[in-house]
Amino acid sequence: MRLAYLILTFLLIIIGAKAQVAMLQ
Secondary structure, three states, X not given: OHHHXXXXXXXXXXXXXXXXXXXXX
């Protein structure tokens, strides 16, 4: 279960980073 939590957190970080890049452009 901890691995699934880690993967979900990683995906949220990627989505957040992409959203920030989209806002900057």
